[in-house]
Amino acid sequence: xxxxxxxxxxxxxxxxxxxxxxxxxxxxxxxxxxxxxxxxxxxxxxxxxxxxxxxxxxxxxxxxxxxxxxxxxxxxxxxxxxxxxxxxxxxxxxxxxxxxxxxxxxxxxxxxxxxxxxxxxxxxxxxxxxxxxxxxxxxxxxxxxxxxxxxxxxxxxxxxxxxxxxxxxxxxxxxxxxxxxxxxxxxxxxxxxxxxxxxxxxxxxxxxxxxxxxxxxxxxxxxxxxxx
Amino acid sequence: xxxxxxxxxxxxxxxxxxxxxxxxxxxxxxxxxxxxxxxxxxxxxxxxxxxxxxxxxxxxxxxxxxxxxxxxxxxxxxxxxxxxxxxxxxxxxxxxxxxxxxxxxxxxxxxxxxxxxxxxxxxxxxxxxxxxxxxxxxxxxxxxxxxxxxxxxxxxxxxxxxxxxxxxxxxxxxxxxxxxxxxxxxxxxxxxxxxxxxxxxxxxxxxxxxxxxxxxxxxxxxxxxxxx
DNA sequence: TGAGCGGAAATTGTATACGATCTGCTGCAA
DNA sequence: TTGCAGCAGATCGTATACAATTTCCGCTCA
Numbered sequence: 001x002x003x004x005x006x007x008x009x010x011x012x013x014x015x016x017x018x019x020x021x022x023x024x025x026x027x028x029x030x031x032x033x034x035x036x037x038x039x040x041x042x043x044x045x046x047x048x049x050x051x052x053x054x055x056x057x058x059x060x061x062x063x064x065x066x067x068x069x070x071x072x073x074x075x076x077x078x079x080x081x082x083x084x085x086x087x088x089x090x091x092x093x094x095x096x097x098x099x100x101x102x103x104x105x106x107x108x109x110x111x112x113x114x115x116x117x118x119x120x121x122x123x124x125x126x127x128x129x130x131x132x133x134x135x136x137x138x139x140x141x142x143x144x145x146x147x148x149x150x151x152x153x154x155x156x157x158x159x160x161x162x163x164x165x166x167x168x169x170x171x172x173x174x175x176x177x178x179x180x181x182x183x184x185x186x187x188x189x190x191x192x193x194x195x196x197x198x199x200x201x202x203x204x205x206x207x208x209x210x211x212x213x214x215x216x217x218x219x220x221x222x223x224x225x226x227x228x
Numbered sequence: 229x230x231x232x233x234x235x236x237x238x239x240x241x242x243x244x245x246x247x248x249x250x251x252x253x254x255x256x257x258x259x260x261x262x263x264x265x266x267x268x269x270x271x272x273x274x275x276x277x278x279x280x281x282x283x284x285x286x287x288x289x290x291x292x293x294x295x296x297x298x299x300x301x302x303x304x305x306x307x308x309x310x311x312x313x314x315x316x317x318x319x320x321x322x323x324x325x326x327x328x329x330x331x332x333x334x335x336x337x338x339x340x341x342x343x344x345x346x347x348x349x350x351x352x353x354x355x356x357x358x359x360x361x362x363x364x365x366x367x368x369x370x371x372x373x374x375x376x377x378x379x380x381x382x383x384x385x386x387x388x389x390x391x392x393x394x395x396x397x398x399x400x401x402x403x404x405x406x407x408x409x410x411x412x413x414x415x416x417x418x419x420x421x422x423x424x425x426x427x428x429x430x431x432x433x434x435x436x437x438x439x440x441x442x443x444x445x446x447x448x449x450x451x452x453x454x455x456x
Numbered sequence: 457t458g459a460g461c462g463g464a465a466a467t468t469g470t471a472t473a474c475g476a477t478c479t480g481c482t483g484c485a486a
Numbered sequence: 487t488t489g490c491a492g493c494a495g496a497t498c499g500t501a502t503a504c505a506a507t508t509t510c511c512g513c514t515c516a
Contacts, residue, residue: 035468045501046468054279058286067468067507082376089377090317148310148387149317152380159376263498273471274498295477295498 009042014052017042022061022072023134023161024127029074033062060159073162077212080163084207087156090149091137092200095183097144099195102187106143110184113139117177134161136180140199143187160206167210179205237270242280245270250289250300251362251389252355257302261290288387301390305440308391312435315384318377319365320428323411325372327423330415334371338412341367345405362389364408368427371415388434395438407433 009017018038021027039049053070056062063073075083098106113136120129134157141150179202186195237245246266249255267277281298284290291301303311326334341364348357362385369378407430414423 036466047500047502050468051282054282055286058283068509069468079376082374085374086318086376086380089321090314093317146310146313148307148314148384152314156376264496275470275472278498297497 009044009048011048011051011055014038014042014044014048015055018052018056019059019061019158020131023131023158025130025161025165026127027072029072029162029165031072033070033072035069059155061162073159074166075159075162077167077214079159080167080210080212081207083156083159083163084203087153087160088200088203090153090156091141091203092196094141094144094146094149094153095187095199096192096196097146098140099187099190099192101145102143102190107184107188110136110139110143110187114177114180114184117180121177130161130164133177133180134158140183140187163210167212169209169211237272237276239276239279239283242266242270242272242276243283246280246284247287247289247386248359251359251386253358253389253393254355255300257300257390257393259300261298261300263297287383289390301387302394303387303390305395305442307387308395308438308440309435311384311387311391312431315381315388316428316431318381318384319369319431320424322369322372322374322377322381323415323427324420324424325374326368327415327418327420329373330371330418335412335416338364338367338371338415342405342408342412345408349405358389358392361405361408362386368411368415391438395440397437397439 018027018033027033033053035046035049035053038053039046042049053062053064057064057070061073062070064070113132117129117132117136120126120132137157138150138154141153144150179198183195183198183202186198246255246261255261261281263274263277263281266281267274270277281290281292285292285298289301290298292298341360345357345360345364348354348360365385366378366382369381372378407426411423411426411430414426
């Protein structure tokens with residue numbers, strides 16, 4: 001009996017680990033995810049890795065080019081705008097629904113969540129802080145009890161992470177945690193109007209912290225074109 | 229040389245054909261999609277079929293149960309509501325954007341589209357008519373030039389097809405095409421307010437034509453429980 | 457020196473093989 | 487007759503093998 005029969009990890013676990021790494025910016029947009037390399041790292045066959053990569057492609061986190069391989073998606077400026085456009089359609093009204101339905105337990109969970117965010121920030125673990133910050137938005141969708149919308153928001157938050165990696169203005173300053181606190185207060189108070197408005201403002205503020213101007217002409221754009 | 233080297237169809241084409249069949253209600257929700265059977269039909273290996281089924285699973289059209297196989301998804305009543313909830317978040321404001329951006333060519337395409345819908349109805353081809361009716365909504369999203377939102381709407385329209393197969397009240401009456409005509413008029417006139425309002429009303433009307441009451445108690449519920 | 461052109465190495469795409477799990481039948485015992 | 491154990495068939499999950507494509511390096515020749 002040379003090797004273990006059962007694989008060390010399932011395809012889903014591979015997706016989780018890769019996704020987490022991208023969310024925490026340990027893997028940059030544009031990075032190549034070679035099948036051989038990944039399968040070596042996780043100790044599984046390429047079959048599972050391919051499944052995982054295909055799965056992530058559907059979430060928009062990975063782009064697969066035929067006969068060339070899988071890469072962490074590099075959203076264009078247009079796609080970046082679209083992501084926040086879509087979020088602004090879904091999240092404010094989802095926050096409203098959450099405010100109407102949040103239980104005492106939900107509030108406690110969110111408080112705990114925010115505490116973890118702060119802890120990560122204090123530890124200067126910006127990657128983790130960013131990931132948790134995204135999870136906060138998903139958590140609100142879950143409270144709203146809209147699984148379908150929740151899945152969409154999860155995708156959008158995921159892609160937002162890529163957008164932030166590429167277009168964030170101040171590399172050190174992370175999404176102001178005040179916004180999350182304010183949202184939590186609105187949820188606690190059951191103030192639906194306030195929650196909707198805060199979420200709308202929060203998303204707008206996030207978008208404003210991105211540098212989404214088209215890179216103008218000049219030598220830079222040429223190099224970009226060559227580097228693809 | 230016994231068989232052709234290249235596969236007759238790619239994974240994506242398999243997805244297309246299966247998806248179309250489900251959209252046209254030629255395959256019912258709950259139907260099993262056996263890997264062997266599908267691979268025989270299309271003349272490809274199970275590898276590609278598995279890829280295709282996994283892909284459809286992400287779109288929500290197929291549900292895969294471990295070691296049991298793939299089935300056309302049977303949305304629950306809750307999921308059915310969620311689908312229309314999500315559509316009501318996305319589509320009205322997308323219709324507004326479409327009204328603001330529609331070109332003369334876009335309008336012409338939509339007119340052609342609606343003509344096809346009518347033709348299918350006249351031919352009593354309800355399956356095709358239903359599919360085209362869904363495509364109309366996707367076409368509007370495309371005009372709005374929001375690819376991200378368009379993808380979500382495509383998924384939702386797709387799931388709506390399953391919901392309709394399961395919960396539609398009048399099996400013969402198809403979605404009133406008047407609504408699509410009215411929408412087209414609003415787009416042609418560039419009346420954004422009107423387009424948004426019409427889409428909202430259209431979705432509400434669709435939802436109302438569904439029978440989403442919980443099956444009450446009694447012997448029926450017992451049998452339902454046993455039948456799944 | 458630099459452009460053009462093999463050709464080998466690396467990487468992905470597809471098919472097949474084998475093992476694990478589930479399903480349903482058959483037979484035996486209570 | 488009923489219930490359960492066990493075996494056979496079917497189906498899915500994973501790994502491996504092979505084919506197709508791309509990439510990259512070095513060579514030649516202008």
